Amino acid sequence: MSIYTTEDTTLASDDTRAGAKVSAGAAFGAAAAPPRMTSLDVLESEALHIIREVVAEFERPALLFSGGKDSVVMLHLATKAFWPGKVPFPVVHVDTGHNFPEVIAFRDRTVERLGLRLVVGRVQDHIDSGELAERADGTRNPLQTAPLLEAIRANRFDAVFGGARRDEDKARAKERILSLRDDFGQWDPRNQRPELWNLYNGRHTVGQHVRAFPISNWTELDIWRYIERVGIELPGLYYAHQREVYARDGMWRAVGDVSLPRADEPVLTKMVRYRTAGDMSCTGAVESTAATVAEVIREVAASTITERGATRADDRISEAAMEDRKKDGYF
Template identity: 70%
Template structure:
C-alpha cells in the first residue's frame, strides 16, 4: 500500500506555510484573541517599521471591518520629522483614532524634568502609564521582538503588568500551544507583543512581500550627522552636537527610529528593500545593539525601564 509519506517525498507540499505565512498567521491569531478577551485594547504606533508592520497585520486580521482599536503614541518631542509625517498620513489614510501623549507637555508643566544628556526616551514611562490609565486600556499592543535585546528575549506574548504598570517575572504565565491567558485584576493591564517571534530580517522580508510603505529614513540618504559613542547621531534641538563633535554629510540609513538624541544611523548605500535585506542578512549586530544609545546607559537599562512600566 502506498503511504502519504511516499507520495509526498520529493514533492513540495502545497499546504505547507512559508515561515512568513506562519508568523503572519500567529500575529493575526493574537490580534483576534485580544479582541475577544479584552474590552479596551490600544496599539502603540510611532510610525516606526515594527509598529507599521503591526498595524498592517491588524488591518488584515479584521478586514473588511475596520480595526476595532485606537492608536497611542508617546511623543518625545524629539522624533524625526519624516516619521511623524508618515504617522499622521497613515492614520488619516486608514481613518484611525490616534491619541498622542506628549513628553514636552509634561516638561512644560513640571511633571517631568529634562535630562542633562537631552535624551527623552527614559521620560516616556510616566506619560505612557498616565495615558493607559486615562484611556482605561486593558491590553496594549507593542512591537517588541525577542531578537532585539536580552530583556525582551524573555518576554511573554501576553505580559501581565500590575496597577503601576510594572513587570514582575514571577507573575508571568506559561504560553503552551499558543494558549494565552489575559486574566487580570482591576487596574492591571496586559502588554501584547504580536511580533515576539519575528526577527529584523523577518520584518524586512515581510515588508518586501507585502509592499508596505515606510518612512524614507529607513533607506540610504544623505544627512548631516556627528559621531558620539561610536554612533552617527542627527544634529537637532535636543542638544547635539557638543564642542569637538564636527558635523559631517554622510550617506546613512536608520535600522530603528526613536528619539533623535539616542537613535544612531549606520553607514549604508542600501536604497532599496532588496539591498536592505542583503545588508541585514550579513550583519552580526542587532539593530538596537548597533544604533540605540538608550540601551547602553547601563547593563540593565532596558530591564530597569521594563520594571518601571515603559516596555
Template identity: 70%
Template sequence: MTTLIPDPRPAVAATTPPPADPPDLLDMLESEALHIIREVVGELERPVMLFSGGKDSVVMLHLAAKALWPAPVPFPVLHVDTGHNFPEVLAFRDAAVEHYGVQLHVASVQDYLDDGRLRERSDGTRNPLQTLPLLDAIEVHRFDAVFGGGRRDEDKARAKERIVSLRNSFGHWDPKNQRPELWHLYNTRRRPGEHVRVFPLSNWTELDVWRYIAREDIALPSLYYAHERSVLERDGMLLSPGDWAELRDGEEPSVRTVRYRTVGDMSCTGAVASTAGDVEAVIAEVAATTITERGATRADDRLSEAAMEDRKKEGYF
C-alpha cells in the same frame, strides 16, 4: 515454467499524494500574529496599539487591519511623543493614521516637562522619560490591553517577555511572575487597575519584518532607506545634530549616506552608513549583519547592562 503471481497489494505510488511543501515561515508568523490580535480584541474591552510610525508599529497596524477585515480597526493608536522625533516619521505617522482610519492619541513628553512633572536629563535623551506619559494615558483612557511592537531578538529583556504580559496596577512588570503560554493559549485575565501588554511580533526577527514588508509592499518612512544626512559621530554612533545637546570638543557634523534601522528619540537613535536604497537591498544588508538594530543604534540601551529591563519593570514598553 515459473508462474508469476500478481502482487495483491495496491500500488503505493498511485494512492499516496506527493509530499506537501513545507509551510512558509512568513505565513506562519503572520497567522500567529493575526490569531493574537483577534484573541485580544475578542477578550478585552479597550485595547490600544502603540504606534510611532516606525517599521514594527507599521507592520503591526497592517496586521491588525488584515486580522479584522472587512471590519475597520476597532481600537485607537497611541504615540508617546518625546518632542525629539524625526519629522519624516511624524509626517508618515499622520498619513498612516488617516489611511487606516484609526483614532490617534498622543502622550507628549514635552507637556510633562513644561508643567514640571518631568525634568530634562543631563544627557539630553528623552526616551527614558516616556514611561510616565504612557502609564498616565493608559489610566486616563482605561486601556486594558496595549499592543506593542517589541520582538524577542531586539534585547535580552524583551526576550523574557510573554506574548501577553501582565502589568500590575502601577503599570510595573515582574519578569519572575509570568504566565505559561502553551499551545498558543493566552491568558488575558486581569484584576481592576491591571492591564496586559501584547506583542504580536514577539517571534519575528528584524529580517522577518523586512521580508514581510517586501512581500506585503508596505510603505515606510523614507529614512529607513539610504539618503544623505548631516550627522555627527559620538560614542561610536552617527547621530543627527539637534538642539538637545551642545557639540562636544572635536565634533563636527558632516554629510554622510546613511539609513536608520530603528527610529525613536533623535538624541539617542543612531544611523548606520549604508547604500541600501530599496527594500531588497535592505534585506540583503540585514541578512549579513551580526548586531541587532537596538544594539547598533540605540544609545539609551547602553546606559547599563540591564537598561531595558530596568525601564520595562517601571512600565516602559
C-alpha cells in the same frame, strides 16, 4: 520500489513528486494537498491569531504606533486581521518631542488614511507640569514611561499591543506574548503566566492591564522580508540617504535642533540609513547604500548585531537599561 525518499533530495524533485501525487489524486477524485506554509506565513498566522484573541478577550485594547517599522508592520497585521472592517481600537503614540519630523509626518498620514483614532501622550506636557525633568544628556526616551501610563489610565486601556521582538534585547527575550502589568503599570517577572502551545492567559483585575506582543517571535530579518512581500510603505529614513551627522559613542548622530554636536565633533555629510526610528537625540544611523528593501534585506542578513545594540544610545546607559524601564512600566 520503496515509497520513502531521502532528506537530501532537491526541491525540484520534491515539487515533481508533489505534482505527480496531485495529478494521481485528482484522477481518483481526491482533494489536492494544501500548499506548504512558509516561515513568514506561520509568523503572520500566529500574529493574526494573537491580535484577534486579544480583541475578543479584552474590552479596551489599543496599539502603540510610532511610525517605526515594527509598529507599521503591527498596524498592517491589525488591518488585515479585521479586514474589510476598520481596526477596532485606537493607536497610541508616546511623543518625546524629539522625534524625526519625517516619522511624525508618516504617522499622521497613516492615521488619516486608515481613519484611526490617535491618542498622543507627550513627554513635554509632563516636563511643563514639573512631573518630569530634562535629563543631563538631553535624551528623552527614558522619560516615556509616565506619559504612556497616563494615556493608559486616562483611556482605561486594558490591553496594549506593542511591537517588541525577542531578538532585540535580552530583557525582551524572556518576555511573554501577554505580559501582565500591575496597578502601577509595572512588570514583575515573578507574576507572569506560562504560555503553553497557543494558549494565552489574559486574566487580570481592575487596575491591571496586559501588554500584548504579537510579533515577539519575529526577527529584524523577518520584518524586512514581510515588508518586501506585502509591499509596506515606511518612512524614508529607513533607506539610504544623505544626512548631516557627527560621531558620538561609536554612532552617527543626526544634526538637528535637539541633537547638536559639541565643539570637538565635526559635522560630516554621510550616506546613511536608520535601522530603528526612535528619539532623534539618542538614535544613531548606520553608514549604508541600501536604497531598496531588497538591499536592506541583504544588509540585515549580514549583520551580527541587533538594531538596538547598534543604534540606540539609551540602551547603553547600563547593562540593565531595558530591564529597568520595563519594570517601571515601559514596554
